[in-house]
Structure formats: C-alpha cells, structure tokens
C-alpha cells in the first residue's frame with residue numbers, strides 16, 4: 175500500500191534522510207521510532223507529499239492522509255464540519271460552500287467509526303485532546319485515505335487518551351488500512367504496532 179524507497183533529503187546541506195526505505199502493507203501498523211532529529215517527521219512528510227524528497231521514490235496505492243501531534247482542527251467549527259472538510263479535495267467548488275447531505279452523512283459515519291458520533295455538533299474547541307485527535311482521524315477517513323501517516327499522534331495526550339488513539343489506529347489497520355505512526359514511547363510501539371522501524375541517529379554533516 176505504501177512503498178518508500180531510497181528516500182534522500184537534505185536541508186541546507188545537512189543530510190536528514192540518506193536512502194530511507196519503508197514498505198507498509200494493507201492491514202499493517204508500523205511504528206517509526208528514533209532519536210530527535212533522525213528524520214522521522216521528514217520521512218512521513220515526504221511519504222504524504224508535503225515535502226519533496228531530493229531523491230528516491232514514494233508510491234501510495236490509493237491515498238494517504240496525515241495526522242499530527244498538534245491537531246489542526248478549526249476549534250470554533252463543529253466536529254462534523256471539521257470531518258466534512260476531509261471531503262473538500264473531491265468536491266467541486268459549488269458543492270463545497272455548504273457541505274452536501276451525502277458528505278455530512280459520510281462524515282457522521284466517520285465520526286461514528288472513531289466513537290464520537292454523539293459529539294458531532296460540538297465545537298472542536300470544547301472536546302478533549304484525545305477526542306480532537308480522534309476527530310482528526312475521522313477527517314482522514316472522510317478523505318477516504320487508505321494510508322494513515324500519524325506524526326506523534328499521542329505525544330500530547332494523557333495516557334488514557336493515548337491508549338484510545340492507539341487502539342483506534344490498530345483497529346483501522348485491522349480493517350485493511352496501512353498505518354504508520356511516529357512514536358516517542360517504545361512501550362506503546364511494542365504493545366500496539368505489528369512492526370517497529372528504527373531510524374538511525376541523525377546523519378552527521
């Protein structure tokens with residue numbers, strides 16, 4: 175589902191990725207671990223198409239969506255609206271001014287999938303951090319992504335909320351998605367991921 179090979183990336187002459195490979199199959203949950211600055215976020219951003227690699231290739235069968243530690247939701251909008259925005263990429267402009275009924279229904283199903291259908295009309299700012307992260311995952315589902323790239327999805331959450339998000343990511347993999355999560359907690363990686371990929375220490379100049 176996701177095949178990254180020979181990825182190279184430098185910033186200002188500093189090599190961050192030097193031939194990074196990662197294959198993730200449908201149904202697989204891979205944890206990406208490694209020291210600060212070893213290029214985990216850069217690798218994920220390249221895989222998501224948010225960063226252009228200097229070399230190597232990224233192949234996604236389907237589409238990928240990213241989930242971040244700092245949750246990018248519009249706090250004054252409802253959970254439902256935020257999830258609907260995942261569909262914007264496939265809506266013609268005239269249908270995106272007000273989300274059409276079919277999109278709203280799909281968004282409710284996505285919220286239901288993350289256990290938050292009952293909070294659909296709540297403003298995101300009023301939800302807890304863990305709930306907001308699950309809304310962000312629901313938005314990725316509404317993007318119809320089949321590859322989830324999560325960059326430290328639980329680092330800002332309390333342990334209980336972190337477990338809920340980890341369990342959700344495992345379930346999504348079990349349903350056939352390919353999931354990659356950058357984690358800073360090896361114990362969570364060992365407990366939940368099918369496979370752990372360790373990034374090497376940052377490459378010296």
Ligand SMILES: Nc1ncnc2c1ncn2[C@@H]1O[C@H](COP(=O)(O)OP(=O)(O)OP(=O)(O)O)[C@@H](O)[C@H]1O
Nearest residue numbers: 185186190208209210211212213214215216217376
């Ligand atoms: N847009 C950028 N411009 C310049 N340098 C960057 C940019 N993005 C990342 N870097 C540098 O690349 C290196 C790798 O960063 P990256 O965020 O990928 O590492 P990471 O393994 O995710 O680190 P952390 O665990 O601290 O989040 C760092 O030294 C960082 O400063």
